[in-house]
Amino acid sequence: MGSSINLRLKKFIARPLKISQKIVLLVFLLLFTVLLIVGVVAERILVSRLEAGLEQNALDIAHVVAGIPEVQEYVGLEGGHLVIQPLVEGLRVKTEAEFIVVMDMESTRYSHPVPERIGQKFVGGDEGMALKGETYTSVAVGTLGQSLRAFVPIHRAGQQVGVVSVGILMDDIMLMINQLRLQIFLASLAALGLGLFGSGYLAWNIKKSMFGMEPHKISALLNERVAILESVREGIIAVDRNGYVIYSNHEARRLLGLEGDAVGMEAENLLPVQSIRDVMKKGEPVTDVEMNLNRASILSNFVPIKSRDDSKIVGVIASFRDMTEIRKLAEELTGVMKFVETLRIQNHEFNNKLHTISGLVQLGEYDRAVEFISSAATSRRQLVSFVSERIKDPAVAAVLLGKYGRARELNIAFSIDDHSILGEIPAAKGTTLAAIIGNLVDNALEAVQQKDDRDKEVKVALFDSGDLLTITVEDRGTGISAELQEIIFEKGFTTAEDEHRGLGLFIVSSFVDSLGGEIKLNSKEGKGTVVTVYIPYGKEIEQH
Numbered sequence: 001m002g003s004s005i006n007l008r009l010k011k012f013i014a015r016p017l018k019i020s021q022k023i024v025l026l027v028f029l030l031l032f033t034v035l036l037i038v039g040v041v042a043e044r045i046l047v048s049r050l051e052a053g054l055e056q057n058a059l060d061i062a063h064v065v066a067g068i069p070e071v072q073e074y075v076g077l078e079g080g081h082l083v084i085q086p087l088v089e090g091l092r093v094k095t096e097a098e099f100i101v102v103m104d105m106e107s108t109r110y111s112h113p114v115p116e117r118i119g120q121k122f123v124g125g126d127e128g129m130a131l132k133g134e135t136y137t138s139v140a141v142g143t144l145g146q147s148l149r150a151f152v153p154i155h156r157a158g159q160q161v162g163v164v165s166v167g168i169l170m171d172d173i174m175l176m177i178n179q180l181r182l183q184i185f186l187a188s189l190a191a192l193g194l195g196l197f198g199s200g201y202l203a204w205n206i207k208k209s210m211f212g213m214e215p216h217k218i219s220a221l222l223n224e225r226v227a228i229l230e231s232v233r234e235g236i237i238a239v240d241r242n243g244y245v246i247y248s249n250h251e252a253r254r255l256l257g258l259e260g261d262a263v264g265m266e267a268e269n270l271l272p273v274q275s276i277r278d279v280m281k282k283g284e285p286v287t288d289v290e291m292n293l294n295r296a297s298i299l300s301n302f303v304p305i306k307s308r309d310d311s312k313i314v315g316v317i318a319s320f321r322d323m324t325e326i327r328k329l330a331e332e333l334t335g336v337m338k339f340v341e342t343l344r345i346q347n348h349e350f351n352n353k354l355h356t357i358s359g360l361v362q363l364g365e366y367d368r369a370v371e372f373i374s375s376a377a378t379s380r381r382q383l384v385s386f387v388s389e390r391i392k393d394p395a396v397a398a399v400l401l402g403k404y405g406r407a408r409e410l411n412i413a414f415s416i417d418d419h420s421i422l423g424e425i426p427a428a429k430g431t432t433l434a435a436i437i438g439n440l441v442d443n444a445l446e447a448v449q450q451k452d453d454r455d456k457e458v459k460v461a462l463f464d465s466g467d468l469l470t471i472t473v474e475d476r477g478t479g480i481s482a483e484l485q486e487i488i489f490e491k492g493f494t495t496a497e498d499e500h501r502g503l504g505l506f507i508v509s510s511f512v513d514s515l516g517g518e519i520k521l522n523s524k525e526g527k528g529t530v531v532t533v534y535i536p537y538g539k540e541i542e543q544h
Contacts, residue, residue, distance in 0.1 A: 021203075023199050023202060023203045024196065024199045024200055024203060026199075027196065027199035027202075028192075028195070028196055031191065031192050031195040031196075032192060035188040035191055035192055036188075038188075039184055039185070042184055043180075043181055043184050046180055046184070047177050047180065047181075050176060050177060051173070051177075054148060054168055054173060055137045055148065055150065057095075058097065058137065058148065058149070058150035058166040058167070058168055059135070059150040059152065059166075061091070061095050061097055061100065061150070061166045062100075062135075062150045062151065062152035062165070062166040063152050064091070065091065065100060065102065065152075065164045065166070066152045066153065066154045066155075066164045068087060070083050070084065070087055071084055071087065071088070071102055071154060071162075071164075072154055072155065072156045072161070073156065075102055075103075075104055075110055075154055075156075075161050075162035076104040076105065076162055080110050081109075081110040081111065081118050084102050084110045084111050085110065085111045085112075085115065085118060088100050088111040089111065089113070092113065097166050097167065097168060098113070098144060098147060098167050098168050098169045098172065099112065099113045099142075099144060099147075099165075099166070099167045100113075100164065100165070100166050100167075101164070101165045101166075101167075102154070102162060102163075102164055103122050103127070103162055103163050103165070104161065104162045105131060105160070105161065105162060105163075106121075107121050107122040107127060107131070108120070108121060108122075109121070109122060110162070113144070122165065123141075123142045124140035124141065124142045124149065125140065126138045126140040126149065126151075127151060127163055127165065129151070130151035130152070130153060130163040130165070131153075131160075131163060134151070134153070135151065135152050136150075136151055137149060137150045137151070139170065142167065144167070144169060145169055145170070145171065146169070146170040146171075147167040147168055147169045147170055148167065148168045148169075148170060148173060149165050149166070149167045150165065150166045150167075151163055151164070151165050152164045229247075229249045230249050230250050232249060232251065233251060233321070234251060234319050234320065234321045235248075235249065235251040235252030235253075235254070235255045235256070235318075235319065235320045235321065236248070236252055236317065236318070236319050237249075237252045237262065237267070237270070237271065237317075237318045237319075238305070238315060238316075238317050238318075239267045239271075239276060239315055239316045239317075239318065240314070240315045241280065241313065241315055243267045243268060243276070244265070244267065245262045245263055245264065245265050245266075245267055245270070246263060246315070247263065248261065248263065252320070255293055255298065255320065255322060256270055256293060257293075267318075271291075271293075271300070271318055275289050275300070275302045275318075276302060276316050276318070278302075279302045279303070279304050279313070279316050280304070280313050280316060283304050283313050284304070285301065285302060285303045285304065286301070286302040287301045287302075288300075288301065289301070289302065290510055290513070290514055291513070291514070292516070293320070298320045298321070299321055300318060300319070300320035301318070301319050301320070302316055302317070302318050303316065303317045304316055304317075305317055384401065386416070387400055387401060387416070390420055390421050391420070391421075391422045391462070392422055392423050392424045392425075393422055393424065393425055393430040393433065393434075395430040395433070396422060396430055396433050396434050396437060396462075398434070399434040399437050399438045399441075400416060400437070400460065402438075403437075403441040403442075403445070403460075404416075406445065407458060410445060410448075410456075411456070412445060412448050412449070412456045412457065412458060413456060413457040413458070414457075414458050414460075415457070415458075415459050415460070416459075416460050416461070416462075417460065417461035417462075417472075419461070419463070420460070420462040420463065421462065421463065421464050422462045422464050422469070423464050429515070432511050432514070432515065433469075433471075433535075435508075435511055436471065436508050436512065436533060437460070437462075437471060437473070439505065439507055439508045440471070440508060440531050440533075441458065441460065441473055443505065443531075444458045444473050444474070444475035444477065444529070444531075445475075446477075447475050447477025447479075447528075447529060448475050448477040449477075450477060450478045451476070451477060451478060455476060456476065457475070457476050458473070458474070458475045458476075459472075459474040459475075460472070460473055460474075461474075467536070468534060468535070468536060469534075469535040469536075470532065470533070470534055470535075471532070471533040471535070472530065472532045472533075473530075473531050474528065474529070474530045474531075475528050475529055476527075476528040477528050477529060478525070479523045479524050479525040479526050479527050479528055479529055480521070480523040480525070480529055481525055485521055485523060488521070489505050489506060489508075489509040489519070490506060508533075512533055512535065515535050515536075516535070516536055517533060517534055517535035517536065518533070518534045519531065519532070519533050519534075520532045520533075520534075
């Protein structure tokens with residue numbers, strides 16, 4: 001029988017512990033050791049602070065009593081206890097001090113918790129230094145037993161006339177200390193029990209989270225998930241709440257021009273931080289954000305990563321794809337549309353002139369017809385000559401000529417600054433600039449149309465300094481209020497009935513941002529608007 005029991009015991013000891021058992025045992029030993037050390041240290045520190053706090057509290061009460069004008073005035077005077085006793089006793093009850101004794105320079109009491117002892121000498125023999133003007137605490141035995149006492153001198157007109165003694169019984173202090181020790185012990189015991197319960201729950205939760213799989217199966221599953229993310233054609237970057245990259249796939253690294261892994265890098269060095277901050281703050285996704293990354297046009301989406309209970313944002317997933325080819329097609333289409341608009345306006349203007357000439361001929365006004373033809377040809381030739389000589393980009397030149405014709409249709413004075421100049425730029429970027437200018441001029445013409453007076457004018461100026469391209473569109477329209485200026489560049493904003501027209505200034509802002517530029521607005525209601533666009537010509541346009 002004995003050998004059988006020993007054999008079973010040996011097998012039990014030799015059997016390897018389960019991971020749940022290891023967790024519980026390790027947590028128990030760790031918690032027991034930590035709580036033992038913390039409990040001993042905390043007991044010494046808290047007891048010391050409790051004693052120091054009681055001493056300081058007694059001194060504070062004594063200082064308050066010593067500063068009461070009635071106490072200063074009546075201590076040492078015959079019948080002074082009749083004034084001092086009610087004041088001091090009321091304060092003692094409120095502060096829960098064991099006793100507050102006011103005495104004169106002869107150690108005669110003027111207040112005491114036991115009224116019969118008023119007029120008797122103070123007991124304890126530790127008041128001598130206080131009668132010499134010192135402030136201190138001591139432990140002595142009085143009529144109420146051993147107590148912690150605080151002594152503070154009382155002065156009247158700069159001369160000491162008595163002493164205040166505030167006492168707390170040592171039995172009460174020891175009771176507080178024992179209660180504190182008991183609380184520390186119970187808290188440690190509760191922490192140990194909670195730790196054991198938590199370790200058991202942790203072991204169960206780990207087992208549940210692992211779905212019963214072995215570590216090598218978990219590793220294989222993780223590799224499969226990573227392979228899926230790496231095979232996606234979109235770039236994917238995960239950013240934690242502190243703004244650091246915690247994951248990036250191959251496509252993201254390619255678009256960002258990174259040779260190694262981006263994990264651990266600050267997101268502000270890779271992506272537009274403002275979009276990430278907006279998602280972190282609002283908890284809502286930000287979609288279809290256009291930006292330039294590594295000389296490529298990118299369309300990005302930012303989605304918040306929320307905790308399991310959706311109570312807080314723990315990070316952001318940024319996905320983006322290369323839109324260079326799509327952007328090129330869109331820009332070419334924009335250019336074609338501008339050319340079509342220019343041809344339509346020219347055809348309309350040409351028909352109007354033909355009708356005018358035909359009417360003059362039919363009326364026999366041949367000289368006036370010749371003069372009209374000469375004037376129209378000269379005016380048109382001068383404009384075309386000026387634009388062709390000063391504006392080297394055909395898309396921008398076409399837009400300016402088209403908007404000139406459109407302004408004539410609307411009976412609006414349209415002028416191009418005589419000092420305007422624009423050098424040669426890549427065709428794709430020319431259509432972007434044409435879109436910027438076209439939208440700004442359209443908005444200016446619309447603003448001028450809303451005015452009732454005849455003083456309708458729109459001015460355009462382009463200045464290419466080699467390093468900076470400045471585009472200015474000025475109108476004498478109705479102007480924009482200060483409130484609307486704050487939101488006028490937001491997507492969908494419009495003051496017109498057709499909501500799709502609200503995309504104009506948003507598109508301008510997007511195009512300017514894509515070129516790394518800046519747009520400024522200066523407007524006053526009733527006096528007109530000046531929109532100025534600054535584009536770093538040499539740094540951004542030429543790179544593309």
